[in-house]
Amino acid sequence: MARAIELAIENVRSGRGGPFGAVIVKDGRVVAEGTNSVTSGNDPTAHAEVVAIRAACAALGAFQLDGCDLYTTCEPCPMCLGAIYWARPARVYFAGSAADAAAAGFDDAFIAGQIALPRTERKIPFIETMREESLECFRAWMEKRDRVEY
Numbered sequence: 476m477a478r479a480i481e482l483a484i485e486n487v488r489s490g491r492g493g494p495f496g497a498v499i500v501k502d503g504r505v506v507a508e509g510t511n512s513v514t515s516g517n518d519p520t521a522h523a524e525v526v527a528i529r530a531a532c533a534a535l536g537a538f539q540l541d542g543c544d545l546y547t548t549c550e551p552c553p554m555c556l557g558a559i560y561w562a563r564p565a566r567v568y569f570a571g572s573a574a575d576a577a578a579a580g581f582d583d584a585f586i587a588g589q590i591a592l593p594r595t596e597r598k599i600p601f602i603e604t605m606r607e608e609s610l611e612c613f614r615a616w617m618e619k620r621d622r623v624e625y
Contacts, residue, residue: 476498476546476548476568476570478496478498478505478508478546479496479497479498479508479523479546479547479548479570480570481496481550482496482497482498482508482509482510482523482548482610483495483496483510483511483523483548484496485510486510486511486512487528490515491510491512491515491599492511492512492513492514492515492516492521492582493511493513493514493523494508494511494548494579495510495511495523495524495547495548495549496508496509496510496511496523496547496548497509497510497523497526497527497545497546497547498527498545498546498547499527499528499530499531499540499542499543499544499545499546499564500541500543500544501531501535501543501544502542504536505601506530506531506535506543507527507528507530507531507533507534508523508527508528508530509523509525509526509527509528509529509530510523511523511526511585512526515607517536519610520554522552522554522555523542523547524545524547524551524555524558524559525550525554525558527622528558528559528562530595531543531562532562536564537565539562539625540562540563540564541565542562542565542568543564543565544564544566544567544568544617545559545562545566545567545568546568546569547568547570548569548570548571549570549571549572549575549576549581550569550571550572550573550576551567551569551613552571552573552576552581552583553583553586553587553590554586555572555603561625602604
């Protein structure tokens, strides 16, 4: 966790991004690190956890983080939480809370609230279209004999 905090502080001081850092460890060895680069990279998905997950998966040659621990400087936002569950690390350690992040201007409570709403009531309209046609995508997947489940 100390390394994740160090990365976050360096990130702020360098002007590369927000005050967030993440480290992924497997068998006592750091396999990847990540820092927030949302503004410097013009990428709203470039949160420290997502950056670290991408780097760890590339380093390990796997799309899941079996046996890995993720250390992050803050309780993960809803997007990062989803990415973490898809990556399936063994454990997640976090330092600051969501309330700590909100006090510094990073409040994701609005997003969590939007997720809980029916899609017809969300601030950004979610409009279903061409559902029947899109089911062909799933049929093709189900017919694929060599598909890799995840």
